[in-house]
Amino acid sequence: MKLIGLMFLLSFCNHLSAAPINVTSEISTLIRRIIWINWNQSNISHKFNPDAILNTPGMIKKAGYPAESYIIMTEDGYLLTLHRIPGGNNSLPVLLQHGLLCSSADWVVLGKGKALAYLLADQGYDVWLGNFRGNIYSKAHIFLSPKNSSFWNFSFHEMGIYDLPAMITFITNMRSQPLHTYIGHSMGATSFFIMASERPKIARMVQMMVGLAPAVLVNHLQSPVQHLLPFKNEIKRVMQLFFHDEFLQSDFVRFLLKKICQRNISLGEICSNFMFMIWGDDREQFNNTLLPVILNHFPTSISVKTLLHYSQIADSGKFRKYEYSRVKNLLIYNSMNPPNYDLSNITIPVALFYANNDWLISTKGVKRLYHLLPNVVDMYEVPWSKFNHMDFIWAKDASKLVYDRILKIMRRENSNNVRSVE
Ligand SMILES: *[C@@H]1O[C@H](CO)[C@@H](O)[C@H](O)[C@H]1NC(C)=O
Ligand SMILES: *[C@@H]1O[C@H](CO)[C@@H](O)[C@H](O)[C@H]1NC(C)=O
Ligand SMILES: *[C@@H]1O[C@H](CO)[C@@H](O)[C@H](O)[C@H]1NC(C)=O
Ligand SMILES: *[C@@H]1O[C@H](CO)[C@@H](O)[C@H](O)[C@H]1NC(C)=O
Ligand SMILES: *[C@@H]1O[C@H](CO)[C@@H](O)[C@H](O)[C@H]1NC(C)=O
Ligand SMILES: *[C@@H]1O[C@H](CO)[C@@H](O)[C@H](O)[C@H]1NC(C)=O
Ligand SMILES: *[C@@H]1O[C@H](CO)[C@@H](O)[C@H](O)[C@H]1NC(C)=O
Numbered sequence: 001m002k003l004i005g006l007m008f009l010l011s012f013c014n015h016l017s018a019a020p021i022n023v024t025s026e027i028s029t030l031i032r033r034i035i036w037i038n039w040n041q042s043n044i045s046h047k048f049n050p051d052a053i054l055n056t057p058g059m060i061k062k063a064g065y066p067a068e069s070y071i072i073m074t075e076d077g078y079l080l081t082l083h084r085i086p087g088g089n090n091s092l093p094v095l096l097q098h099g100l101l102c103s104s105a106d107w108v109v110l111g112k113g114k115a116l117a118y119l120l121a122d123q124g125y126d127v128w129l130g131n132f133r134g135n136i137y138s139k140a141h142i143f144l145s146p147k148n149s150s151f152w153n154f155s156f157h158e159m160g161i162y163d164l165p166a167m168i169t170f171i172t173n174m175r176s177q178p179l180h181t182y183i184g185h186s187m188g189a190t191s192f193f194i195m196a197s198e199r200p201k202i203a204r205m206v207q208m209m210v211g212l213a214p215a216v217l218v219n220h221l222q223s224p225v226q227h228l229l230p231f232k233n234e235i236k237r238v239m240q241l242f243f244h245d246e247f248l249q250s251d252f253v254r255f256l257l258k259k260i261c262q263r264n265i266s267l268g269e270i271c272s273n274f275m276f277m278i279w280g281d282d283r284e285q286f287n288n289t290l291l292p293v294i295l296n297h298f299p300t301s302i303s304v305k306t307l308l309h310y311s312q313i314a315d316s317g318k319f320r321k322y323e324y325s326r327v328k329n330l331l332i333y334n335s336m337n338p339p340n341y342d343l344s345n346i347t348i349p350v351a352l353f354y355a356n357n358d359w360l361i362s363t364k365g366v367k368r369l370y371h372l373l374p375n376v377v378d379m380y381e382v383p384w385s386k387f388n389h390m391d392f393i394w395a396k397d398a399s400k401l402v403y404d405r406i407l408k409i410m411r412r413e414n415s416n417n418v419r420s421v422e
């Protein structure tokens with residue numbers, strides 16, 4: 001790292017002597033170049049856990065299950081990867097959808113007998129794992145390159161109105177039956193509610209929804225992230241300068257985190273402490289042995305616009321569309337402020353799971369959501385006082401604390417299951 005710093009300073013000073021220059025643009029290209037050189041020369045060793053080098057289907061196969069991948073296209077041309085653990089001919093289809101900076105790997109990281117995807121497969125469900133546009137498995141478009149900033153012109157709004165409809169129609173057509181359950185973590189729930197309010201026809205193909213830490217009313221943040229909100233315009237500028245439209249250049253960040261966090265146990269602890277700082281501290285539920293596996297998939301890429309959209313709804317406390325300038329709002333929405341998503345028409349039975357120590361999604365916000373949704377069939381606070389935002393997918397005891405209850409709700413829905421695709 002010292003060497004990088006030195007190189008950086010040297011080349012920066014070099015550049016300074018030559019006038020005229022655009023300092024901000026020079027610094028940003030320089031940083032990108034250094035980042036790229038180091039990344040390209042890396043040779044990460046994976047000595048801890050073989051899962052740490054496998055992709056989602058690889059992990060599934062290693063756990064002894066069949067794995068399938070499908071590439072589907074959205075109405076606006078994005079190419080998304082759906083992973084699947086196929087069930088038998090009479091199995092009920094279930095779609096699991098990941099959260100911010102995550103991917104389909106979320107649902108298998110905990111391993112056989114513990115991860116939700118495997119528990120569902122063991123119960124005979126047909127398990128589908130989605131990947132939103134922009135993440136490592138869905139970074140493709142029929143004519144836009146990810147290098148083109150138009151590629152990154154999306155937030156969870158587009159995931160709701162395009163990605164989920166593409167996945168849900170694909171699954172229901174293939175199986176000729178409605179989707180039995182949709183399970184979404186964090187952003188997976190955000191975009192589901194957008195889909196359900198904006199695309200009611202698609203929503204009718206889903207029989208039940210389970211929202212884990214649903215990111216809908218996200219003011220009341222407890223995370224230190226809240227202190228950044230007042231600076232959202234400055235942050236927007238900085239992010240656009242360094243990352244352009246794809247946040248973090250996630251491949252590099254993952255590489256860096258791996259390098260640092262896997263060096264030895266004490267550095268690994270520093271890394272997990274840093275993560276706890278963002279979404280809540282729960283050392284007891286975090287399995288340090290899993291860190292290399294987690295860091296092989298997290299964080300994945302996301303658009304800057306998605307983060308900005310979250311910062312807007314965190315700031316306003318309203319679940320509403322992306323906010324442009326006043327003039328552009330008028331042009332696009334025909335009003336000065338972006339319109340709210342209408343949650344009152346969502347008739348699908350919904351189960352909401354939340355956690356007391358989730359610094360990103362507060363109990364208060366979930367309770368407000370509960371009052372806005374007409375058909376909540378279960379409202380469940382995870383009975384572990386330190387349970388945090390990522391524990392829903394990474395906790396040692398997630399199966400006992402969360403997944404068992406999901407399976408129970410699904411069984412109950414099976415028995416009074418009456419609706420079919422219209
Ligand atoms: C400097 O570069 C930045 C980023 O490329 C650009 O937005 C800005 O307009 C440039 N400034 C000048 C004075 O050229
Ligand atoms: C990255 O490394 C490979 C192999 O070492 C090399 O062939 C390639 O040219 C490098 N790419 C860049 C952009 O440096
Ligand atoms: C990377 O590491 C592996 C295992 O340690 C080794 O076999 C391989 O030759 C290395 N590759 C490079 C380019 O150094
Ligand atoms: C499932 O359906 C396929 C095609 O419809 C059929 O070939 C296969 O034998 C069936 N499998 C079972 C276990 O019924
Ligand atoms: C990005 O895509 C748009 C739309 O296809 C196209 O007009 C534009 O030229 C592309 N930009 C670059 C830099 O490729
Ligand atoms: C991004 O999308 C918005 C709304 O769909 C549109 O107004 C804007 O021009 C787009 N920007 C780019 C860079 O494609
Ligand atoms: C962990 O690695 C860091 C940096 O390489 C080093 O300073 C520290 O002493 C190491 N700690 C242990 C316990 O090995």
Ligand SMILES: *[C@@H]1O[C@H](CO)[C@@H](O)[C@H](O)[C@H]1NC(C)=O
Binds near residue numbers: 197200342344345
């Ligand atoms: C919601 O339901 C009301 C009453 O049934 C209806 O008037 C309204 O158009 C619906 N809104 C949407 C977005 O479907």
Ligand SMILES: *[C@@H]1O[C@H](CO)[C@@H](O)[C@H](O)[C@H]1NC(C)=O
Binds near residue numbers: 110
């Ligand atoms: C922690 O993760 C490792 C590697 O997947 C696994 O073998 C171990 O059983 C896990 N420990 C607990 C308590 O879940």
